[in-house]
Amino acid sequence: MQYVIITFLWLAILLYLVLGGADFGAGIIELFTPTSMRSRTRKAAYQAIGPIWEANHMWLIIAVVILFVGFPVIYSTMSIYLHIPLVIMLLGITARGTAFVFRNYDAVQDNMQAVYNRIFLVSSFITPLFLGIIAGSAVSGKINPEATDFLSAYVFCWLNWFCVAIGLFTVALCSFLASIYLIGEAQDEYDRKSFVRKAAVWNVVAVVCGALVFIAAYFENIPLIKWVLGQPIGLTAVIAASISLVVLWLLVIRGKAMVPRVLAGFQATMILLAITYVHFPNFLILQGGERLSLFKHQAPDATINALGWALLIGSVFILPALVYLYYRFQKLSHDGEIEH
Amino acid sequence: MAVSHYKWLKTKNVAYQNVAKAWSKGVAIFFATGAVSGTILSFELGLLWPKFMEHAGPIFGMPFSLEGTAFFIEAIALGFFLYGWDRLNPRFHWFTGLVVGISGLASGILVVAGNSWMNSPAGFDYVNGQYVNIDPIKAMFNKAWFSEALHMTLAAFAATGFAVAGVHALMILRKQNVQFHRSAFKIAAVFACVAAILQPFAGDIAAKSVAQRQPAKLAAMEAYFHTQPNSPLLIGGMPNEKEKKVDYAIEIPGMLSFLVYDNFHETVKGMDQIPVEDQPPVAITHYAFQIMVGLGMFMMLVAVLYFVALWFKKNWQGSNWLYKLFVAAIPMGFIAVEAGWTVTEVGRQPWIIQGIMRTADAVTPMPGIAYSFYIFTAIYISLSIVVIFLLYRQIKVVPVVYDKPAPALNLNNA
Numbered sequence: 001m002q003y004v005i006i007t008f009l010w011l012a013i014l015l016y017l018v019l020g021g022a023d024f025g026a027g028i029i030e031l032f033t034p035t036s037m038r039s040r041t042r043k044a045a046y047q048a049i050g051p052i053w054e055a056n057h058m059w060l061i062i063a064v065v066i067l068f069v070g071f072p073v074i075y076s077t078m079s080i081y082l083h084i085p086l087v088i089m090l091l092g093i094t095a096r097g098t099a100f101v102f103r104n105y106d107a108v109q110d111n112m113q114a115v116y117n118r119i120f121l122v123s124s125f126i127t128p129l130f131l132g133i134i135a136g137s138a139v140s141g142k143i144n145p146e147a148t149d150f151l152s153a154y155v156f157c158w159l160n161w162f163c164v165a166i167g168l169f170t171v172a173l174c175s176f177l178a179s180i181y182l183i184g185e186a187q188d189e190y191d192r193k194s195f196v197r198k199a200a201v202w203n204v205v206a207v208v209c210g211a212l213v214f215i216a217a218y219f220e221n222i223p224l225i226k227w228v229l230g231q232p233i234g235l236t237a238v239i240a241a242s243i244s245l246v247v248l249w250l251l252v253i254r255g256k257a258m259v260p261r262v263l264a265g266f267q268a269t270m271i272l273l274a275i276t277y278v279h280f281p282n283f284l285i286l287q288g289g290e291r292l293s294l295f296k297h298q299a300p301d302a303t304i305n306a307l308g309w310a311l312l313i314g315s316v317f318i319l320p321a322l323v324y325l326y327y328r329f330q331k332l333s334h335d336g337e338i339e340h
Numbered sequence: 341m342a343v344s345h346y347k348w349l350k351t352k353n354v355a356y357q358n359v360a361k362a363w364s365k366g367v368a369i370f371f372a373t374g375a376v377s378g379t380i381l382s383f384e385l386g387l388l389w390p391k392f393m394e395h396a397g398p399i400f401g402m403p404f405s406l407e408g409t410a411f412f413i414e415a416i417a418l419g420f421f422l423y424g425w426d427r428l429n430p431r432f433h434w435f436t437g438l439v440v441g442i443s444g445l446a447s448g449i450l451v452v453a454g455n456s457w458m459n460s461p462a463g464f465d466y467v468n469g470q471y472v473n474i475d476p477i478k479a480m481f482n483k484a485w486f487s488e489a490l491h492m493t494l495a496a497f498a499a500t501g502f503a504v505a506g507v508h509a510l511m512i513l514r515k516q517n518v519q520f521h522r523s524a525f526k527i528a529a530v531f532a533c534v535a536a537i538l539q540p541f542a543g544d545i546a547a548k549s550v551a552q553r554q555p556a557k558l559a560a561m562e563a564y565f566h567t568q569p570n571s572p573l574l575i576g577g578m579p580n581e582k583e584k585k586v587d588y589a590i591e592i593p594g595m596l597s598f599l600v601y602d603n604f605h606e607t608v609k610g611m612d613q614i615p616v617e618d619q620p621p622v623a624i625t626h627y628a629f630q631i632m633v634g635l636g637m638f639m640m641l642v643a644v645l646y647f648v649a650l651w652f653k654k655n656w657q658g659s660n661w662l663y664k665l666f667v668a669a670i671p672m673g674f675i676a677v678e679a680g681w682t683v684t685e686v687g688r689q690p691w692i693i694q695g696i697m698r699t700a701d702a703v704t705p706m707p708g709i710a711y712s713f714y715i716f717t718a719i720y721i722s723l724s725i726v727v728i729f730l731l732y733r734q735i736k737v738v739p740v741v742y743d744k745p746a747p748a749l750n751l752n753n754a
Binding site: 057058060061062064065066068069070072073075076077078079080083086087090091093094097098101102150153154299300302303306307310311314317318321322325328 | 368369375376377378379380382383384385386387390391393394395396397398399401402404405406408409411412413415416417419420474475476477704705706707712715719722723726730
């Protein structure tokens with residue numbers, strides 16, 4: 001049963017990275033679009049994220065609930081030492097969600113909209129940045145439970161070059177996912193071209209940030225290269241991701257939309273796989289090499305069984321409905337029925 | 341919302357459809373802010389109380405994981421519902437609206453079940469500081485869950501019902517869109533009033549359960565310092581915690597005994613039988629309890645008047661006083677809910693898990709936690725302001741959108 005739970009945990013993180021990431025990315029793209037072009041970008045982006053955004057944070061909540069029910073020691077350790085970045089990330093999620101509600105549900109259209117927009121765009125950037133920082137910190141081995149002063153216990157474990165580089169990489173990855181996704185949503189050739197251009201730019205940014213991660217890892221003495229390339233699964237994942245990237249661009253150039261989306265999601269999956277597989281079953285690496293493992297630090301069997309069944313039964317109800325929801329809105333938005 | 345929608349499907353009266361649509365936007369706003377604050381909450385548990393979650397997570401996590409499921413279903417159903425007008429099969433569309441309501445209700449009950457475990461820990465054995473023989477199902481169905489969930493569910497219906505009915509009553513008094521607001525008022529008022537009349541009985545069940553499990557909390561609620569037979573019920577008053585007495589209270593001898601034991605002579609345990617280090621703050625708990633009960637009584641009175649008026653079909657719609665009472669009741673349900681939560685949470689102190697773990701031992705070791713507290717407080721305050729502001733703007737737009745019902749129907753995605 002523990003494998004069922006770990007699978008769900010991994011899938012929840014992956015889906016949040018891909019779906020939530022594309023959602024954040026749409027905001028980031030708009031943030032980095034010249035002001036004169038923003039409303040056009042926004043119109044296309046709305047169509048994509050509008051109806052289904054409510055479901056996205058659920059993936060994060062599922063991951064968190066699995067952690068605190070199934071792996072409470074990992075959850076409590078993270079929330080003690082990563083308190084500050086978690087709070088900032090939550091502020092980002094809150095500000096973004098609230099601003100989005102305003103953009104969508106405010107009955108009166110006036111210049112307040114500009115304020116919501118600003119908040120929405122900035123928090124779209126902050127949130128994935130700190131998600132990346134938190135993820136980086138979990139594997140960086142910088143969390144130090146023995147630290148006695150405030151800065152080294154609660155600040156430097158996440159505020160270092162490696163974590164920040166991962167944060168930036170996450171931001172770039174989200175924007176890349178979003179622009180690839182939005183290519184298919186473009187209503188005319190002009191929009192399409194502009195999203196293709198954005199996707200290319202963000203692809204380059206992601207590669208640069210990825211390089212930064214490796215450079216930072218080198219200076220922080222984190223054996224990242226060995227982790228990722230030192231074992232067959234990681235190596236395969238990296239090769240598969242590179243090949244799929246080439247295929248993706250060939251298809252984009254030939255005007256395809258659907259397959260590149262899948263391939264972009266595949267990229268994110270491979271990146272997550274390469275990072276997580278090498279550490280499995282460890283989830284959190286502390287300073288001095290102590291590891292918090294998903295096997296050793298799991299809850300008692302009765303809880304694990306109950307949680308596993310809850311997840312299995314829940315997904316029987318949820319997944320078909322969710323797939324149907326995505327399907328309906330795909331159809332609706334292609335018929336041009338949803339107008340924002 | 342679902343009821344109004346059903347009436348529209350049955351009667352084809354556009355007013356009902358408009359009511360359902362207008363309400364669904366309110367639901368959407370609440371849902372979106374609820375999703376955000378729920379995300380915060382799942383993190384906050386650990387950010388503020390890591391030691392509590394480390395031990396309690398595996399035991400009382402069950403209702404939370406189920407709540408996640410219910411919430412997810414609600415999200416999906418709401419997605420269908422909001423965008424499904426004129427696009428989905430009407431019956432299926434109505435069904436998704438109903439699912440929104442039911443899964444919302446289920447979420448509420450499940451979260452309260454989680455809380456009730458803190459009041460009435462179950463499903464594990466506490467041996468030498470270790471939590472062993474964990475049974476999450478037993479933990480979920482602990483002794484307190486039913487009374488708490490019943491009380492809170494009714495409270496939710498009453499609070500929402502009165503707030504909604506009150507707003508529509510205000511609009512009727514202002515003579516705006518009277519047909520629209522009357523249809524809306526009636527549905528909301530019936531829900532609110534039924535809940536308000538049932539609530540005292542649920543409260544009685546809850547209080548009896550508290551008396552059994554948490555005598556300290558009951559004593560604090562009643563500001564009942566000295567154990568005595570024919571225990572009196574105090575109404576109002578200002579508890580003086582130093583001198584262990586209550587000033588200016590109305591005392592009804594034997595009433596407390598009656599409420600707890602159905603017998604005027606039985607002795608109820610007072611605060612003096614609780615060790616000093618285990619005593620909750622009396623004044624806050626007592627005031628909060630008085631506020632909750634007082635507002636509850638007022639709402640029950642309004643509810644009884646409403647049904648009397650309906651029953652005798654008096655021409656009450658012409659005179660405005662009943663509407664005015666409903667307007668007065670707009671914030672009351674929510675204040676009563678908050679007061680009630682203050683009672684149950686402050687009344688449990690100094691424990692975070694009744695009798696097992698103290699709150700002080702559960703809090704995060706990180707220094708400067710006060711700043712996090714300020715940040716979270718600010719988040720919740722701003723979320724509340726946002727919700728009120730948005731709802732206000734929605735209400736303001738009603739005359740524009742629903743005055744001419746027919747052409748306005750396509751505006752729901754605007």
